[in-house]
Amino acid sequence: MAEPIPLARPSIGEAEEQAVIEVLRSGQLSLGPRVGSFEQAFASRVNAPYASAVSSGTAGLQLALRASGVSDGDEVVTSPLSFVASANVCVMERATPVFADVDAVTLTLDPDAAAAAVTQRTTAILPVHIFGYPASMEPLEELGLPIVEDACEALGARYADGRTVGGRGHPAVFGFYANKQITTGEGGMVCVGDQEVKQRIDSERNQGRAPDMDWLDHERLGFNFRLSDIACALGIVQLARLDEMIAARQRVAQLYYEGLGGIEGLTLPCADRGEERRGWFVFVVQLPQTVERDAAIRRLAELGVQSKPYLPAIHLMAYYREKFGHREGEFPVCEAVASQSIALPFFPELTSGQVERVCAALRETLGQT
Numbered sequence: 222m223a224e225p226i227p228l229a230r231p232s233i234g235e236a237e238e239q240a241v242i243e244v245l246r247s248g249q250l251s252l253g254p255r256v257g258s259f260e261q262a263f264a265s266r267v268n269a270p271y272a273s274a275v276s277s278g279t280a281g282l283q284l285a286l287r288a289s290g291v292s293d294g295d296e297v298v299t300s301p302l303s304f305v306a307s308a309n310v311c312v313m314e315r316a317t318p319v320f321a322d323v324d325a326v327t328l329t330l331d332p333d334a335a336a337a338a339v340t341q342r343t344t345a346i347l348p349v350h351i352f353g354y355p356a357s358m359e360p361l362e363e364l365g366l367p368i369v370e371d372a373c374e375a376l377g378a379r380y381a382d383g384r385t386v387g388g389r390g391h392p393a394v395f396g397f398y399a400n401k402q403i404t405t406g407e408g409g410m411v412c413v414g415d416q417e418v419k420q421r422i423d424s425e426r427n428q429g430r431a432p433d434m435d436w437l438d439h440e441r442l443g444f445n446f447r448l449s450d451i452a453c454a455l456g457i458v459q460l461a462r463l464d465e466m467i468a469a470r471q472r473v474a475q476l477y478y479e480g481l482g483g484i485e486g487l488t489l490p491c492a493d494r495g496e497e498r499r500g501w502f503v504f505v506v507q508l509p510q511t512v513e514r515d516a517a518i519r520r521l522a523e524l525g526v527q528s529k530p531y532l533p534a535i536h537l538m539a540y541y542r543e544k545f546g547h548r549e550g551e552f553p554v555c556e557a558v559a560s561q562s563i564a565l566p567f568f569p570e571l572t573s574g575q576v577e578r579v580c581a582a583l584r585e586t587l588g589q590t
């Protein structure tokens with residue numbers, strides 16, 4: 222049998238190798254000039270006034286929540302259909318993630334459900350641009366609360382008003398894990414509109430140190446959530462290749478739409494509405510309700526195609542059930558999607574032949590050849 226087709230694979234070339242070697246030879250591997258260069262290039266790419274490089278998307282979300290004033294006993298309204306990090310950071314900051322159901326088409330936070338979940342204890346809204354599709358920001362902004370955007374899957378996306386995701390002013394956090402649109406191995410970026418917010422994030426990523434303070438003097442408590450110069454050098458090259466890599470992901474998505482059209486009961490990622498643009502990150506399909514999802518994943522693996530459940534509902538994970546008493550039935554849209562959705566292989570260098578193999582394997586798995 223041919224090589225199994227992997228779910229994701231980073232696109233790394235000679236320019237990336239060269240950039241990393243240069244840092245290694247420079248002798249300055251951290252707290253060097255590449256950090257600021259990467260931040261500036263990234264901020265200008267998404268039209269954000271400021272950006273702070275951090276060690277992961279999760280670290281960025283945590284710092285963004287702190288900078289937005291979230292603390293002990295607060296509630297943060299967020300989506301249960303996300304990578305677990307967006308809820309975990311609320312708990313880490315001793316707040317309660319209050320879930321609200323998602324829109325059945327875009328799979329992002331349903332603004333009416335979010336509004337209904339707001340209480341007197343709510344101090345922030347944390348929408349997730351899931352699978353790269355931008356959440357509906359305007360109705361959320363009308364709630365008048367601080368917002369932190371989980372944009373970790375949405376580099377290159379555009380909001381309904383045509384602006385680039387990341388450039389709305391409130392903190393928007395991106396992630397650079399190896400399957401994201403650009404990667405630094407591990408890493409993240411917090412885009413903000415306010416210089417004081419950037420200063421606080423820069424301080425808290427670096428043990429609470431102020432920029433003008435002497436070595437080992439600290440004005441507040443902080444973490445080590447810094448990103449190394451090695452990672453930033455990689456990020457600078459990846460960012461310069463972003464348009465090319467997004468175009469490649471779009472091409473792969475188009476091939477999937479063509480190859481999977483007309484399969485009965487299969488739901489493909491929604492098309493862009495109006496000015497909204499998905500920043501292609503994963504290709505997630507919802508299997509027909511009659512299909513046992515985990516068996517389908519095993520069958521696809523036998524046919525040489527990697528896939529995985531994507532994403533499980535956060536409120537039904539063991540920790541969240543136990544700590545917050547969540548049960549099935551609370552968020553029916555999210556639960557229906559989460560029980561049937563799988564991510565298919567998706568990365569810039571996926572060939573049309575490989576996409577054809579995936580589509581044929583899925584048709585066979587669903588008995589629709």
Ligand SMILES: *Cc1c(COP(=O)(O)O)cnc(C)c1O
Pocket residue numbers: 277278279280303304306307349351371373374396397398408409
């Ligand atoms: C990738 C991702 C994150 C952050 O992940 P890290 O691995 O910490 O960089 C957060 N939220 C979502 C929705 C993600 O996909």
